[in-house]
């Protein structure tokens with residue numbers, strides 16, 4: 001487990017993932033009944049963009065930095081409000097990880113359970129939410145955690161699965177985790193992040209998803225770079241299972257707007273498609 005998210009915090013992939021996450025959580029506000037948010041790979045939750053690690057890669061400059069002063073995009077206003085909630089006035093210093101973004105959308109009746117296996121990251125996470133009675137942090141494997149907790153007592157909510165993909169095996173692990181989770185709770189909403197380095201591994205992953213037999217699978221893909229270099233992160237995708245009604249249309253328009261702000265090349269692309277319909 002060498003992965004540290006601080007090197008990538010606030011990059012284009014984080015922005016896309018967290019904008020989608022914000023939209024999914026917002027869709028859960030349509031009903032007053034409580035929901036539960038489960039984050040299998042939570043990370044540290046708050047990232048200092050002025051730190052040596054973040055400055056070393058500078059990835060946030062082609063991500064959140066490009067959007068920060070652009071409050072004229074109504075579709076990303078809630079997401080930007082979640083980022084602003086961590087910062088003073090107009091200066092961008094801290095970037096929220098998925099748990100902090102999600103916390104912004106919890107109402108008093110909602111709760112979150114966060115899993116983080118890496119001890120140091122988990123300590124940061126525990127400190128971040130110390131005393132917060134709506135948030136439970138667990139220093140354990142996120143897939144095992146899902147198995148133990150699903151279905152949540154609220155019977156409404158969202159599971160985010162966002163592993164580091166340090167090895168190619170992670171694609172198989174994600175599919176196994178999803179299959180087990182869905183068998184326990186098939187009405188929950190699921191969001192699963194995946195990297196796009198080239199098309200062949202992504203198409204293989206899509207075939208594995210179809211083979212699970214799970215229905216209502218939406219794909220939102222976002223690639224600011226051409227997808228032909230296997231050595232860098234060219235783009236990323238979010239698998240969304242059981243999205244709210246019309247979320248496909250919203251994601252389509254938001255992705256196009258984000259692509260205009262974050263594109264790195266004329267061959268950049270964003271696409272929202274149903275992999276498996278209802």
Ligand SMILES: C[S@@+](CC[C@H](N)C(=O)[O-])C[C@H]1O[C@@H](n2cnc3c(N)ncnc32)[C@H](O)[C@@H]1O
Nearest residue numbers: 041042043097098116117118141142162163164
């Ligand atoms: C991509 S980062 C998470 C980023 C976070 N979800 C966000 O959007 O801000 C992946 C995290 O998963 C943690 N991790 C790796 N394997 C894990 C496992 N089996 N269970 C729980 N956490 C794990 C890593 O330590 C790392 O902090």
